[in-house]
Amino acid sequence: MELQLIWFILWGVLWAVYFMLDGFVIGMQMISGAIAKTDTEKRILINTVGPVWDGNEVWLITAGGATFAAFPRTYALMFSYLYTALLLLLFALIVRGVSFEFRGKVDNADWKASWDKAIVVTGFLLALLFGVAFGNIFKGIPMDAAGYHGTFFSLLNPYGLLTGALFLLLFAMHGALYLCVKTTGDLCRRAESLAGKLWIPVLLVAVTFLVYSKIDTKLLDNYFSMPALMVIPLAAVGSLLAVKLFMAKKAWYKAFAASCATVLFVTFTGVAGLFPNLIPSSLDPVWSLTIYNSSSSPYTLKIMTVVAFIFVPIVIAYKIWVYRVFRARVTEDDVLKKSEAY
């Protein structure tokens, strides 16, 4: 397989795994205000992601680093064209990380209430910003030899906002299902009920997204020219249906697993639809950034491939071990009796 294609696939996998893993953290953040009533319940929610959120965020940094190393032109233009959106994203990521760490460090109701708000707001902001950014990438952005012809506000077009809404709802449901397998008692019941309520809106927005993609973008063209690829969006739809099926059976672990698969395949649907582009130009395909015109040299790609094939499996192995160590549900006792808990 050619090296650019390997790195295109890896690029897609890094983003997909990032969205699958940080998606439930972001989802937990968005719904935390709605389902946690007391301080202890809020602490339980933060502690469900406590041991893993930081490691999950590294997938984003790795996706960014891989873009830099494998497709430097895309990295350079994507980050400078989307300057303001990325700045907001950065601030949201920083506040989110700090709020988990700092919330419990001062025993004062106002202090905690402020961080609780920050957790919810940054959750919404992160889901929306990622959705809007990727919506615009799927659709293509107005760029040519002279550079970028849009602004921050032109990113907030209907298709961008629709993708934003898809990410919001999908992450919220994903986060709710995560809490279904990580909490107990009332908290768990509320998460289950919320996940159930979110499923229909997710389905509706997902269908609208697909229809709108067909009408307004070239995102689905690859699927019609290479029907074998249809497996990917079908898997996305199938996983989403499986979520409903498992929820109805109250098989929450399976429902969460299906939700993970949904996030993965939704991302893959977008990424495979882009091929061979990384960022299409909405003005003229000549100016699109493709995996060929923006890639690093074969030598660099070869070295990066060796590094990735050695270290990514090691990372996955110890991450699986960590998820196993912390697989238990977080209970009231856990947060009240341990000084280390957030």
Added chain:
Amino acid sequence: MDVLTLSRWQFAITCMFHFIFVPLTLGLSILTAYFETRWVQTNDETWLRMAKFWGKLFLINFSLGVVTGITMEFQFGMNWAEYSRYVGDIFGAPLAIEATVAFFLESVFIGVWIFGWDRISKKAHALSIWLVALGTNLSALWILLANGWMQHPVGYHLVTDAMGQIRAEMIDFGALLTNANGWYKFFHTVTSGYVVAAFFVMGISAWHLLRKSNPDFFKRSFRTAAIFGLASTIAVVATGDFSAIDVAKHQPAKLAAMESVWDTQKGVDFFLLLVPDSDAERNSIEAIGLPKMVSLLAFHNPDGEVKGLKDFPRDLRPPVAPTFWSFRVMVALGFYMMLMAAIGVWLSKKPDFADYGLFLKIMLFSIPVPYLAGQLGWVVAEVGRQPWIVYGVLKTADGVSRSISTGQVVGSLLGFTLFYGSLGVLDVYLLTKFAKKGPDGDIGGFIKMEGRRG
């Protein structure tokens, strides 16, 4: 101000802010790991309380280091798109490797360490903080190999890319990995981080010893940190010497600015008292000379020739005053710290150590000293290589993004300054709060729990 100037300020501010947290992380992870290891070996509870107390301060600092680090990765593309496009083929690789090899390690195992006290064995728990320390130090290695490449580019050639623009492509990964500049910087930077941690632990311990709170606990903390600090200050000076030799060899203009040498000459004297005057291209004061010392230090040869600033075109000279003063003050602080750490090692052996009030007070107020020295060191390294972003290959002015507006960067610079300013206040507030609180007394429940698995 234009996009270039604003972007340079923003990079400097965000980088220096990030580097408030990095050095303490580098050193305190090792000290915390050492304390916990001693507990595993001896079952002595004081070591455990030390791991927990210093570990808590470590975590507050660590979280800010992590979140402010993401800014650095984003900023290359956001503000320095031309640079990123030009060098991505060779500069992107170490960054991606850093994320894969180091960030995952530290970020995953920090979670294990915080939450794993009663879930894994004592040994596995101690191992997890060692893996965090390994991750942070490996991360420093990769980012400094990347920085070393900017300082002394190796293993590349310039070619026309698929879109018809010139860029640097990697041709020798081994050369990147073995770039002496990067390795000297790595050892110099991590050991200076160990000094930050040593002075942090000594300073806070001094505060408690002055109040006679938990004397055994803080005497032991102080003594460990003093020994660690003395060894590290010696290593910083030694690696600084190697770095200087590398600068002399590859970055002659930086060397000339560091020592404020205007005319090319052999056997350059070192003046203890020197004030550069850039406009007049001379030094307005030169007094108390040590014969041939600059040449001796830079080339290990008393007759080594230093190329003077006047022999570089004006537009290829780094700003002399900030480079010179930063270097001078950094070196002076380095020797101050070596002396204080040595006194610390000597005094902390004494049974009446807590009665040395003046020394303890000095150590408390010396906490910021290694931080300052580290920041100044980066000013020498980065201001001293101007006007180049990649030494001799690409100018800083040619690396800035073309598609961003002054308004955008004014907005982001203001945003970062205010936002980081408040984070800094919060960090100092929380560190002070927990530092003053002292170690937790009651860890009995934990010991019992651990006994089951131990």
